[in-house]
Amino acid sequence: MRYITAGESHGPEEIAVIEGIPAGLHLSQADVDAQLARRQHGYGRGERQKIETDRVTFLTGVRHQSTLGSPITLNVHNDDHNNWSKIMAPDEPASAENTLRKVLRPRPGHADLVGGMKYRHQEDLRNVLERSSARETTMRVAVGAVAKKLLAEIGVDVHGFVVNVGPAYSDLNTLTQYKDLEELRQVTEGFATRALDAQADQAIQQVIDQAKSDANTVGGQVQVMATGILVGLGSYVSADEKLDAKIARAIVGINAFKGVQFGDAFNNADKFGDQIMDEIYWSQERGFYRGSDNLGGFEGGMTTGEPIIVRGVVKPIPTLYRPMQSVDIDSHENHKASIERSDTTAVTAAAVIAEAMVAIELAKAVLDKFDADNIERMKEQVQQYRQEIKEF
Numbered sequence: 001m002r003y004i005t006a007g008e009s010h011g012p013e014e015i016a017v018i019e020g021i022p023a024g025l026h027l028s029q030a031d032v033d034a035q036l037a038r039r040q041h042g043y044g045r046g047e048r049q050k051i052e053t054d055r056v057t058f059l060t061g062v063r064h065q066s067t068l069g070s071p072i073t074l075n076v077h078n079d080d081h082n083n084w085s086k087i088m089a090p091d092e093p094a095s096a097e098n099t100l101r102k103v104l105r106p107r108p109g110h111a112d113l114v115g116g117m118k119y120r121h122q123e124d125l126r127n128v129l130e131r132s133s134a135r136e137t138t139m140r141v142a143v144g145a146v147a148k149k150l151l152a153e154i155g156v157d158v159h160g161f162v163v164n165v166g167p168a169y170s171d172l173n174t175l176t177q178y179k180d181l182e183e184l185r186q187v188t189e190g191f192a193t194r195a196l197d198a199q200a201d202q203a204i205q206q207v208i209d210q211a212k213s214d215a216n217t218v219g220g221q222v223q224v225m226a227t228g229i230l231v232g233l234g235s236y237v238s239a240d241e242k243l244d245a246k247i248a249r250a251i252v253g254i255n256a257f258k259g260v261q262f263g264d265a266f267n268n269a270d271k272f273g274d275q276i277m278d279e280i281y282w283s284q285e286r287g288f289y290r291g292s293d294n295l296g297g298f299e300g301g302m303t304t305g306e307p308i309i310v311r312g313v314v315k316p317i318p319t320l321y322r323p324m325q326s327v328d329i330d331s332h333e334n335h336k337a338s339i340e341r342s343d344t345t346a347v348t349a350a351a352v353i354a355e356a357m358v359a360i361e362l363a364k365a366v367l368d369k370f371d372a373d374n375i376e377r378m379k380e381q382v383q384q385y386r387q388e389i390k391e392f
């Protein structure tokens with residue numbers, strides 16, 4: 001399975017094309033729209049989310065709510081495009097009228113300056129901004145929704161949560177220190193809705209309100225947990241087959257993500273081996289299993305079968321309404337950075353995006369290992385493999 005996205009933030013459409021989803025997977029627009037709505041929610045987002053109501057249209061690859069095995073094209077319309085149609089016009093030469101919203105004072109922390117230098121966009125850094133914007137993550141969440149549907153067929157669940165926004169931590173922060181894996185799964189499932197809606201958490205809300213009233217921004221951490229995992233996805237035999245490495249790349253590939261850890265990795269750095277390794281047990285009923293999950297579900301780049309626990313660090317939003325120092329790319333004079341309409345924080349959305357990225361990497365790994373032509377055959381093979389592992 002592979003996918004590509006296309007679309008500018010204020011252009012007419014966002015698009016994704018996915019290749020390699022097996023035929024016969026039940027897939028409805030409501031499945032995708034539910035995930036898109038989760039990405040749009042969350043306290044601290046700017047005015048743009050009030051304009052957009054993200055809804056998917058299947059342009060190819062789906063018939064009567066079932067995948068055909070052919071490439072699936074997903075389309076989300078940018079409602080805000082109405083307000084930008086002149087500025088984004090693809091087939092009009094540049095004029096005084098359609099270049100009104102030029103960006104000439106690059107924002108520290110955004111892609112503006114480096115993107116402008118690299119692609120020679122010296123006329124207008126908007127040419128960078130339009131694609132570097134996290135608007136594109138809409139389509140990653142749409143692709144992730146398809147991946148989640150596929151994973152659900154084999155009992156794999158993926159959930160993303162907010163750990164903290166700035167100094168305000170949610171209950172989830174304690175969830176890497178647990179003993180009973182089943183209890184952890186239940187707690188996190190119960191937590192899913194509330195944690196994503198940072199409105200429900202007073203402390204988080206206060207931090208965001210404070211940042212906003214200071215014309216500042218704030219980041220945080222998100223955690224993704226995946227349960228029902230098969231043993232042995234990914235491989236130790238080559239560095240580029242390691243699934244933890246693929247997931248790390250997918251997480252850091254999300255806009256504004258600057259760090260990633262599996263299990264309690266950074267806290268484990270000052271501990272000793274006997275405090276960290278996940279001891280091995282065996283029972284007739286379960287086969288081999290672990291008593292803990294300190295390593296986050298990976299050994300040798302392969303899934304152990306215990307929940308995958310991965311955390312990402314999201315930096316504060318770069319655009320500040322009280323802008324930082326920059327330089328005008330025309331005059332080379334010192335100026336405050338450009339101000340673009342912006343979020344105060346996007347950590348809640350980031351949790352949904354990280355969840356989608358983990359789901360995509362897991363779906364890819366499953367489809368690399370098992371039949372990718374037909375969903376029922378894939379499920380039969382997975383079932384047989386799970387049985388074999390249990391009897392090991």
Ligand SMILES: Cc1cc2nc3c(=O)[nH]c(=O)nc-3n(C[C@H](O)[C@H](O)[C@H](O)COP(=O)(O)O)c2cc1C
Nearest residue numbers: 110111132133134255256317318319342343346349
């Ligand atoms: C969901 C989401 C929303 C974002 N919203 C904004 C925003 O409103 N303003 C902004 O300057 N950056 C925003 N960002 C961050 C920028 O997209 C990101 O910092 C920029 O593309 C530079 O990439 P980098 O931070 O990965 O280096 C957002 C990120 C995410 C994940």
Ligand SMILES: C=C(O[C@@H]1CC(C(=O)O)=C[C@@H](OP(=O)(O)O)[C@H]1O)C(=O)O
Nearest residue numbers: 009046048132133134135340341342343
């Ligand atoms: C549009 C989305 O996020 C955008 C991501 C973003 C950025 O610079 O990354 C900047 C803002 O764009 P705008 O100036 O159009 O409001 C965010 O709203 C979205 O998440 O759907």
